[in-house]
Amino acid sequence: MSLKFEPRREIPKSLVYGTPLLAIALTILSGYLLFMFLGLNPGSTLYIFLVSPLETRFGLAELAVKAGPLILIATGLAIGFRANVWNIGAEGQLTIGAIFGAGVALAFWGDEGFWILPLMFVAGAAGGMLWAAIPAFLKTKFEVSEILTSLMLTYVATLVLSILVHGPWRDPEGFNFPQSRLFTEAAILPIVLEGTRLHAGAFVALFAAVAAWVLLTHTVTGFQVKVVGQAPMAARFAGFSQKGTVWFSLLLAGALAGLAGMIEVAGPIGQLTPQLTPGYGFTAIIVAFLGRLNPLGIILAGLVMAISYIGGENAQVYAQLPQAATGVFQGMLLFYLLASDFLVRYRIRFRSAKHQAAKPRREVAAT
Amino acid sequence: MIDFLVLIAVSVVIAATPMLFAAVGELVVERSGVLNLGVEGMMLIGAVVGFGVTMTTGSAVLGIGSAALAGAALALVFGVLVLTLMANQVATGLALTIFGIGLSALIGAGFVGMPIAGLPKLDIPGVSDLPVVGPLLFQYDAMVYLSVALTLAVGWFLKRTHAGMVLRAVGESAESAHSIGHPVIRVRYLATLFGGAMAGLGGAFLSLSVTPMWAENMTSGRGWIALALVVFGSWRPGRVLLGAYIFGGVTILQLHAQGSGGLGFGLPGQVFTMLPYLATIVVLTIISAGPWRGRFQAPACLAQPFRPSV
Numbered sequence: 318m319s320l321k322f323e324p325r326r327e328i329p330k331s332l333v334y335g336t337p338l339l340a341i342a343l344t345i346l347s348g349y350l351l352f353m354f355l356g357l358n359p360g361s362t363l364y365i366f367l368v369s370p371l372e373t374r375f376g377l378a379e380l381a382v383k384a385g386p387l388i389l390i391a392t393g394l395a396i397g398f399r400a401n402v403w404n405i406g407a408e409g410q411l412t413i414g415a416i417f418g419a420g421v422a423l424a425f426w427g428d429e430g431f432w433i434l435p436l437m438f439v440a441g442a443a444g445g446m447l448w449a450a451i452p453a454f455l456k457t458k459f460e461v462s463e464i465l466t467s468l469m470l471t472y473v474a475t476l477v478l479s480i481l482v483h484g485p486w487r488d489p490e491g492f493n494f495p496q497s498r499l500f501t502e503a504a505i506l507p508i509v510l511e512g513t514r515l516h517a518g519a520f521v522a523l524f525a526a527v528a529a530w531v532l533l534t535h536t537v538t539g540f541q542v543k544v545v546g547q548a549p550m551a552a553r554f555a556g557f558s559q560k561g562t563v564w565f566s567l568l569l570a571g572a573l574a575g576l577a578g579m580i581e582v583a584g585p586i587g588q589l590t591p592q593l594t595p596g597y598g599f600t601a602i603i604v605a606f607l608g609r610l611n612p613l614g615i616i617l618a619g620l621v622m623a624i625s626y627i628g629g630e631n632a633q634v635y636a637q638l639p640q641a642a643t644g645v646f647q648g649m650l651l652f653y654l655l656a657s658d659f660l661v662r663y664r665i666r667f668r669s670a671k672h673q674a675a676k677p678r679r680e681v682a683a684t
Numbered sequence: 685m686i687d688f689l690v691l692i693a694v695s696v697v698i699a700a701t702p703m704l705f706a707a708v709g710e711l712v713v714e715r716s717g718v719l720n721l722g723v724e725g726m727m728l729i730g731a732v733v734g735f736g737v738t739m740t741t742g743s744a745v746l747g748i749g750s751a752a753l754a755g756a757a758l759a760l761v762f763g764v765l766v767l768t769l770m771a772n773q774v775a776t777g778l779a780l781t782i783f784g785i786g787l788s789a790l791i792g793a794g795f796v797g798m799p800i801a802g803l804p805k806l807d808i809p810g811v812s813d814l815p816v817v818g819p820l821l822f823q824y825d826a827m828v829y830l831s832v833a834l835t836l837a838v839g840w841f842l843k844r845t846h847a848g849m850v851l852r853a854v855g856e857s858a859e860s861a862h863s864i865g866h867p868v869i870r871v872r873y874l875a876t877l878f879g880g881a882m883a884g885l886g887g888a889f890l891s892l893s894v895t896p897m898w899a900e901n902m903t904s905g906r907g908w909i910a911l912a913l914v915v916f917g918s919w920r921p922g923r924v925l926l927g928a929y930i931f932g933g934v935t936i937l938q939l940h941a942q943g944s945g946g947l948g949f950g951l952p953g954q955v956f957t958m959l960p961y962l963a964t965i966v967v968l969t970i971i972s973a974g975p976w977r978g979r980f981q982a983p984a985c986l987a988q989p990f991r992p993s994v
Contacts, residue, residue: 322991355790403774405778451965455965455968455969455972458973459969459972459973460972461965461968461969461972461973462915462968464721464774465908465911465912465915465964465965465968466965466968468905468908469905469908469912469961469962469964469965470961470965472904472905472958472961473958473961473962476954476955476957476958477954479954480952480954480955483952483954484952599778599782600782602775602778602782603779603782606775637793638790638793639789639790639793639900640789641785641786641788641789641790641900641901642786642789642790643786644782644783644785644786644787644789645783645786645787645790646786647782647783647786648725648779648780648781648782648783648784648785648786648787649783651775651776651778651779651782651783652761652765652776652779652783655765655769655771655772655775655776655779656764656765656769656771658769658771659769659770659771662770
């Protein structure tokens with residue numbers, strides 16, 4: 318018996334949207350085996366990871382709090398991935414966005430102007446754009462791989478943050494802890510749901526994803542991004558600028574990541590700390606793929622991935638698992654997703670050797 | 685003064701070795717036309733497995749061997765995805781790193797803060813005790829020599845052997861190599877596994893020799909710098925070796941600059957910690973922008989999936 322792979326001419330929609338579900342199912346199964354292998358009770362550990370985040374009102378609100386930045390960042394990354402622009406430094410763009418936003422908050426510390434939050438939004442987006450502009454410039458000018466430059470800049474951004482919170486921006490009344498002053502009311506996003514941490518930032522993420530969906534499906538820019546990514550030759554004939562697309566997708570992704578960073582410091586954190594995110598910038602890459610590079614899919618994918626973060630936190634408390642165990646789930650999910658994409662692109666046929674041998678004879682008979 | 689310089693030179697070599705292992709492995713992978721961005725993840729798995737096995741069995745040889753196997757095992761996952769299932773290489777490599785960071789932390793949770801005796805330094809009677817030359821050349825542990833030997837072996841393999849020629853052909857033009865009967869996919873699998881084993885060795889050197897301990901995420905970007913070193917070395921082992929030692933130098937420079945209070949500039953220590961990352965960006969830019977641009981091209985089929993048409 319042999320396996321035969323045939324490229325599909327038409328890709329069935331059911332498979333495109335079904336494979337993420339298959340990938341999630343396989344990830345859960347592998348998690349079960351992994352926990353068993355590690356000598357944990359697999360059932361209860363999985364329960365902590367997957368179900369416990371959904372059990373309380375607080376947990377559900379947290380879901381939105383964590384999904385917000387993931388959706389925001391993944392939306393920007395997805396547009397770049399469509400155009401074959403591999404920005405994997407969103408974590409750094411987020412960090413610089415947070416620094417810029419926090420800079421505004423600290424500069425007007427104690428002021429009560431209604432304009433402080435809007436200014437922080439602008440600053441956050443500008444910071445992320447600035448950081449993303451560096452790989453964009455190096456890519457368009459010198460053809461330096463944006464993969465490596467954007468990633469290296471993430472390490473640099475983290476160190477810039479560390480310098481600020483250990484040095485000039487350290488809270489003068491903070492007993493020498495490496496963190497900034499707590500932002501005053503005017504620089505904090507309003508809470509939407511009493512008794513939880515759900516803040517207005519979640520709606521920014523939702524709005525950005527829907528806007529990006531409109532951009533991708535209903536505008537020439539969206540079409541251009543798709544063509545540049547899928548058929549660079551055709552794009553050149555059509556006069557679509559490759560460099561323009563690199564700039565556009567990196568700046569947009571940078572702005573959204575910067576915004577996510579600003580929302581984190583003005584939302585759940587409320588000050589600048591050395592560790593701003595549990596790796597949102599990297600997880601957003603998985604969210605982008607899980608959402609099929611489609612902003613509406615990304616909203617769902619962001620919620621799914623947020624579960625793994627809260628589950629990871631719960632597992633740290635109740636099962637003494639390191640927080641990084643979340644990464645195992647996230648990595649496996651992306652593996653399975655990429656693997657199951659094969660089913661989308663190829664049709665698998667099982668053939669017995671007898672069948673193959675029989676075929677030519679029939680042809681002979683026909684002639 | 686001489687003693688101090690020797691001390692610096694020795695520390696440069698030690699700082700360079702993990703990156704050298706990983707970069708030479710990735711070089712072979714890329715020469716076969718595959719781009720594996722999961723080096724950081726494979727190094728971490730190598731680091732934790734190498735540490736764990738050495739600690740529990742007491743045998744560093746077993747530890748190092750298991751680290752190589754663990755790296756190769758992770759590379760096999762990558763291989764199945766990108767070679768058999770033709771998944772996107774960039775995305776799969778990233779998944780490998782995210783997975784490796786998480787899995788290594790999970791496995792290593794029980795090892796954090798545990799002490800271990802580092803690899804023993806070589807002690808050859810006669811030569812190791814020579815002044816200057818002794819510490820400079822003959823007092824490292826065995827893995828340092830292994831890294832150099834493997835680099836030379838890879839150089840010889842790629843340039844002088846038939847198998848090496850096939851590997852290069854597969855990377856330059858998978859279609860042509862396939863049409864004259866070379867097993868493209870098999871060659872790429874072997875190269876990928878070799879790259880994984882090398883990254884695993886690099887990780888093990890980190891957790892057994894550089895800082896004999898395990899800490900979450902202890903590679904702190906060395907895997908990515910190794911990827912940049914392959915570009916820096918324009919896909920040639922000799923230049924990758926040189927590049928690794930230069931980057932080892934940058935790493936040591938930043939440590940000393942921090943230790944001496946910012947070299948008198950009063951700069952915060954983090955500025956110096958940035959150096960290796962900034963140097964990577966600068967070096968990549970110079971390589972891509974200089975008059976030599978285009979002379980050291982990447983393998984033509986790098987990161988392109990291949991499926992035999994027959």
